Amino acid sequence: MEPPLRADRSRLTGDRMREASKAEPAEDAAILRSAARFLRDFAGFAGWPGLRAAVAVAVAAGLENVGVVLLIPFLSLAMDEKAPGGAAAALAAPVFALLNVETRLGKLGAMLALFAALLTLRALANGVQIRILTKLRMDYVESRRARLLDALAAASWSRVLALRHARVQRAINDDAAILGAVVRFPLDAGVAILTLIAQIAAAAALAPVFATLCLSLLAATALVARPLLRHSYELGAALTADRVALDHSLGQFLGALKLAISQNLQRSFVGEFEAALADLKRRQIAFLLQQSDSQHMLSLLSGVVAMLCAFIGLGLMDMPAPLVFGLLLILARVGAPAQTLVRSAQQFVHGLPAWERACRLEAELSDGAGNGAPPRSVQERETPPPADALDGAIVFSAVCYRHGDGETAPGVHGVDLTISPGEIIGVTGPSGAGKTTFADLLVGLIRPQSGVISISGRKLDGALLDAWRHSLAYVAQDAFLFHDTLRRNLLWAAPEAGEDAIWRALSLVGADALAKRLPNGLDTIVGERGALLSGGERQRFALARAILRTPRLLVLDEATSALDLDSEHVLLSRLAELDPAPTMVIIAHRPESLRLGGRLLTFADGRLIGETEGPCAGSGARPFG
Numbered sequence: 079m080e081p082p083l084r085a086d087r088s089r090l091t092g093d094r095m096r097e098a099s100k101a102e103p104a105e106d107a108a109i110l111r112s113a114a115r116f117l118r119d120f121a122g123f124a125g126w127p128g129l130r131a132a133v134a135v136a137v138a139a140g141l142e143n144v145g146v147v148l149l150i151p152f153l154s155l156a157m158d159e160k161a162p163g164g165a166a167a168a169l170a171a172p173v174f175a176l177l178n179v180e181t182r183l184g185k186l187g188a189m190l191a192l193f194a195a196l197l198t199l200r201a202l203a204n205g206v207q208i209r210i211l212t213k214l215r216m217d218y219v220e221s222r223r224a225r226l227l228d229a230l231a232a233a234s235w236s237r238v239l240a241l242r243h244a245r246v247q248r249a250i251n252d253d254a255a256i257l258g259a260v261v262r263f264p265l266d267a268g269v270a271i272l273t274l275i276a277q278i279a280a281a282a283a284l285a286p287v288f289a290t291l292c293l294s295l296l297a298a299t300a301l302v303a304r305p306l307l308r309h310s311y312e313l314g315a316a317l318t319a320d321r322v323a324l325d326h327s328l329g330q331f332l333g334a335l336k337l338a339i340s341q342n343l344q345r346s347f348v349g350e351f352e353a354a355l356a357d358l359k360r361r362q363i364a365f366l367l368q369q370s371d372s373q374h375m376l377s378l379l380s381g382v383v384a385m386l387c388a389f390i391g392l393g394l395m396d397m398p399a400p401l402v403f404g405l406l407l408i409l410a411r412v413g414a415p416a417q418t419l420v421r422s423a424q425q426f427v428h429g430l431p432a433w434e435r436a437c438r439l440e441a442e443l444s445d446g447a448g449n450g451a452p453p454r455s456v457q458e459r460e461t462p463p464p465a466d467a468l469d470g471a472i473v474f475s476a477v478c479y480r481h482g483d484g485e486t487a488p489g490v491h492g493v494d495l496t497i498s499p500g501e502i503i504g505v506t507g508p509s510g511a512g513k514t515t516f517a518d519l520l521v522g523l524i525r526p527q528s529g530v531i532s533i534s535g536r537k538l539d540g541a542l543l544d545a546w547r548h549s550l551a552y553v554a555q556d557a558f559l560f561h562d563t564l565r566r567n568l569l570w571a572a573p574e575a576g577e578d579a580i581w582r583a584l585s586l587v588g589a590d591a592l593a594k595r596l597p598n599g600l601d602t603i604v605g606e607r608g609a610l611l612s613g614g615e616r617q618r619f620a621l622a623r624a625i626l627r628t629p630r631l632l633v634l635d636e637a638t639s640a641l642d643l644d645s646e647h648v649l650l651s652r653l654a655e656l657d658p659a660p661t662m663v664i665i666a667h668r669p670e671s672l673r674l675g676g677r678l679l680t681f682a683d684g685r686l687i688g689e690t691e692g693p694c695a696g697s698g699a700r701p702f703g
């Protein structure tokens with residue numbers, strides 16, 4: 079019998095998902111602090127274009143209301159009533175005088191012409207405002223993405239290793255889209271607030287009592303909005319966590335696909351997905367309903383205030399009908415920006431947790447030592463090392479790196495070593511002895527916590543480290559290939575390499591015949607992580623890619639372990655004949671893989687415990703180039 083789909087949610091990622099699904103109660107003060115942080119960040123980014131946007135918004139809002147105010151003398155004329163005094167009449171009178179119109183028809187025509195001009199101006203101002211605001215929004219989202227990517231590229235290797243990939247993916251892709259909605263708030267709210275102020279000012283000029291009613295409506299809206307906003311924030315926080323958990327689970331599942339399907343473990347993943355998707359759907363529906371309920375409530379509220387206003391104006395205060403209609407029109411229009419304000423605020427606080435998550439990730443990545451290479455801006459300013467800076471020996475002096483705190487944390491320690499240019503070195507030792515940690519130090523992925531690594535007498539750091547990484551090639555046991563064509567995989571690390579160089583490299587690693595046999599030759603897609611190839615084939619292609627870089631240093635960390643011994647020997651012998659000859663560091667467990675080494679280093683418990691002459695000792699170190 080088939081096991082039920084939802085049978086085992088607690089396995090692997092289930093606990094984490096349930097954890098993520100809890101909606102933590104949020105405090106108003108914390109939400110306000112977070113909103114203030116966002117607004118500061120955005121204002122800092124907006125700068126001059128932000129100011130231009132504010133001016134455009136103010137102009138559009140002002141034009142909107144001049145039109146409404148002009149409506150009052152128009153209505154008075156149309157209804158043959160005595161035009162009311164105040165701002166409206168004051169605005170209309172000079173226009174009539176200027177155009178020298180005295181008849182009712184002439185005045186009506188002049189008013190209509192004025193309206194048409196205002197409508198055109200308003201449309202133009204709105205167009206400009208939307209263009210500036212949209213660009214500002216897009217630019218901000220793009221800059222946040224770029225900051226995150228820069229932080230990721232500059233982060234120390236140990237930090238990157240500990241990262242959950244789903245966090246990064248979510249922060250860069252989806253959260254950036256949510257960020258677009260978050261950024262709308264200061265922009266939309268700015269438009270709405272300016273429109274409200276202009277409308278209230280227009281109403282105040284006509285009737286101060288009415289303006290007071292408008293303010294009361296706003297105050298009532300603010301009271302209703304507070305718990306709504308808090309709930310929106312909580313839903314947003316839970317949704318963000320759910321989405322990361324879902325991505326993580328999917329990533330795990332895809333990574334372990336073969337294992338999962340071969341052992342019939344896929345059902346627990348499917349069960350987890352169904353449950354997590356149901357949670358997501360529930361929260362999304364709750365948020366949408368909350369938004370529409372609040373909009374209905376606001377419509378009701380503004381309707382009630384409008385009726386009250388009409389009753390007070392016409393019934394109790396005996397005001398002229400055009401003035402009351404004009405005021406009612408303004409009131410009806412106050413409802414729209416107030417609704418926009420609430421809706422936009424809801425979306426803002428809903429998306430705020432995603433923004434916070436992206437900021438936390440950026441701070442985590444930027445915190446600490448970084449990967450040693452200077453950031454892009456500094457690289458451009460820094461003087462590149464001299465041409466011969468990488469020609470000399472690599473020297474390790476009392477180098478120590480521990481993965482974690484304390485004297486007993488694993489890693490490597492007390493490593494003293496000199497590697498001459500062009501030397502071939504074998505590295506061996508039991509599992510966990512520190513061989514890969516040594517290789518990571520050598521290529522500058524991690525930096526010594528104590529001691530010094532130097533090249534040609536210069537400390538491996540800053541611009542030198544950057545140049546060093548450009549000059550080397552590193553091939554790990556897990557020969558990583560992208561889901562792309564073989565050609566693009568090969569050219570990834572050496573984009574300038576030509577067709578001849580590609581075939582030479584393929585021939586050297588014994589993969590030219592294989593590449594020709596593939597259905598589309600070099601243009602064959604190799605599958606996710608090279609899944610459409612065998613392990614040995616992947617390793618050969620990864621080696622060809624490394625050779626295409628013409629590296630000064632070639633580090634092979636179990637990079638030929640999937641080849642049979644004879645093929646491996648042929649391949650390594652050809653590598654040893656490379657011209658120009660790179661310095662080679664070959665890490666392996668099989669003694670046969672180390673036959674080419676002029677020197678053999680043995681690691682145990684993080685220490686370099688032995689340095690013996692390798693089988694090829696005495697063949698001489700070969701200078702690069």
Ligand SMILES: Nc1ncnc2c1ncn2[C@@H]1O[C@H](COP(=O)(O)OP(=O)(O)OP(=O)(O)O)[C@@H](O)[C@H]1O
Binds near residue numbers: 509512
């Ligand atoms: N990122 C890390 N965080 C914590 N500990 C780590 C990390 N990387 C390695 N270690 C630990 O450091 C020690 C040395 O690991 P390293 O990978 O250098 O060994 P190795 O000699 O290459 O092993 P193997 O032959 O199995 O590949 C091991 O005990 C390992 O568990």
